[in-house]
Amino acid sequence: MEHYFSKKPTSIPKDNTIQYRYNSIDFKFITSSSVFSKKKVDKGTNLLIKESKIAQKAKILDIGCGYGPVGIVLSRIHPETQITMSDINERAISLAKKNLKLNNTGAAIVKSGLYDNIEGKFDIILSNPPQSAGKKLCFKLIEESIKHLNKNGSLQLVARHNKGGKDLSKKMEEIFGNLKTLGRQSGYHVYYSEKKIMPLIISAK
Secondary structure, eight states, X not given: OOOTTOSSOOSOOOOEEEEEEETTEEEEEEEOTTSTTOSXXXXXXXXXXXXXOOOTTOEEEEETOTTSHHXXXXXXXXXXXXXXXXXXXXXXXXXHHHHHHHTTOOOEEEEOSTTTTOOSOXXXXXEOOOGGGOHHHHHHHHXXXXXXXXXXXXXXXXXXXXXXXXXXXXXXXXXXXXOEEEEEETTEEEEEEEOOOOOOOOOOO
């Protein structure tokens, strides 16, 4: 069975255009078969867009971007940010490129399985992780994120709390040593962990 996290979807593309409105701005997204949430922007993604904590001029990685709603919306409402969007699904990557043009905004797009082709470090990593791909992959996304974050950078992740999100939040707290919830709605939570650097303690002589 083909999933939205397949590298090379073989299903016949069935394109569709959906509408999305945020902050009084109207967006259009071309979606298709074998991509995540093709009929509408899903509740988790909507909550992540709404509740994400975005600093001015932040360098952002939208990992598992799908057809691009998170990165595209944030690039419009936070034009001073520098956004990279990534996905393993070639069809999703193609749609994300089309949707950037359709919504008259810009971002870098990289085809990558998790962090395989991701270069540099970021101030923020955002994700609506592919829980259908299994807990092991989602845990890896969390575990490896800290290596791709700048000092005081954050991982911001959305998941259904009682459908695997609780385990993901515990893993975030284990890896980062801190965790808070930025927002919640319809069973979804946006979890936030920050890469904190411990101060150097110099003993008195």
